[in-house]
Amino acid sequence: MKTILYVIKSMAMLAGTERAVSLKINWLASHGYKVVLVTYEQGYHPIILPLHPDVIVEDLKTPFFVIRKYSLFRRGFKFLRLKSIFRSRLRSVLEEIRPDIVLTTAYSLEVVEELFEVHANSKLIIESHETCSSVIKEYAYKSHSFMLLLAKLYDKHNLKYVNRFDRMITLTQGDAMEWRKHIFAPIEVIPNPLTYYPFSLREKSESTSFRIISAGRLEEVKGFDRLVKAFAIIEDKCPKWHVDIFGKGSCEGKLRKLIASYHLDNRINILPPTNNIYSEYLNSDFYVLSSHHEGLGMVLLEAMACGIPCVSFDCDYGPKEVIDDGNTGLLIENGNIEKLSQSILWMIEHHNERIQMGENARKAVKRYQIDDIMQLWVDLFNRI
Secondary structure, three states: OOEEEEEEOOOOOOOHHHHHHHHHHHHHHHOOOEEEEEEOOOOOOOOOOOOOOOOEEEEOOOOHHHHHHOOHHHHHHHHHHHHHHHHHHHHHHHHHHOOOEEEEEHHHHHHHHHHHHHOOOOEEEEEEOOOHHHHOHHHHOOOOOHHHHHHHHHHHHHHHHHOOOOEEEEOOHHHHHHHOOOOOOOEEEOOOOOOOOOOOOOOOOOOOOOEEEEEOOOOHHHOHHHHHHHHHHHHHHOOOOEEEEEOOOOOHHHHHHHHHHOOOOOOEEEEOOOOOHHHHHHOOOEEEEOOOEEOOOHHHHHHHHOOOOEEEEOOEEOHHHHOOEOOOEEEEOOOOHHHHHHHHHHHHHOHHHHHHHHHHHHHHHHHHOHHHHHHHHHHHHHHO
């Protein structure tokens, strides 16, 4: 029996990465693997997602996020101090558990150096749940500036350790190609599994809920402002329809102000995250993804599994590998808000075609069911 240890910041959010990781470790625990989940910024927050009772959970209590409140000089000191504590506590866990394989995510680049100092003989795997361009800091600074220089130094330091991983796993072929421009470590593509595949659906052929759904963190990268602007263009042409956005985040206030500025308070609703998102998909007519970039887009897989088609920007890199344009949904040039509004209106006005697309979408995502995806992980574990 192999022992698998996951290192992740926390399991305190209902976000895509956390849902994917919890799904995988639960499957592994239920299939005879010894699974240890190590968090380091969980603190006193409850683990928001259900875990298999055999999963061992350890929190290192090293909240790196708290250093943001300090001055630049103190921030550096606090960061180094937390890394030292992290290294010591992780070493204790690894010496006790002695895992065969240690996995972490590209969200945790600040601690990859420490992993190599304490991992002993474990094989190391890093997962990229976001696009390469969102992880590499250099992409955030286009002009030649002091910050660009710092970003390049930061990236160079971290990528030196990423190159030493036994495998990097990306969710899409597009992201794998982008990472290969920066690292020479072996890369394999394993998409995230579906969290659930409903076996029965409500009859959609005759009914319409007049509801468009979207979900995710209310952060700039998710582009919900673009969805609001697109719906504002066509709202007078579809007076019965409304948009429900499920999520929370730092952009919520700004998003509510934007909705109010278009006088759409009664047409676009911001709702809190839910543990029963599948029920919401099943009671919607189609999904809209307006992100600037996506690792894969678990929300697309989930919505399609519920028999509803998706309208999505063709952003890097996930949507084009999930949606067959014109067959299971509609792909739109990234950032073209006018075209997004037209595509939303087309989906509204073409009931029969929408139903057929939903049926096609449901069939297409069967390949993402968890047993099929986890067999790829089992094969990888056995190979390395």
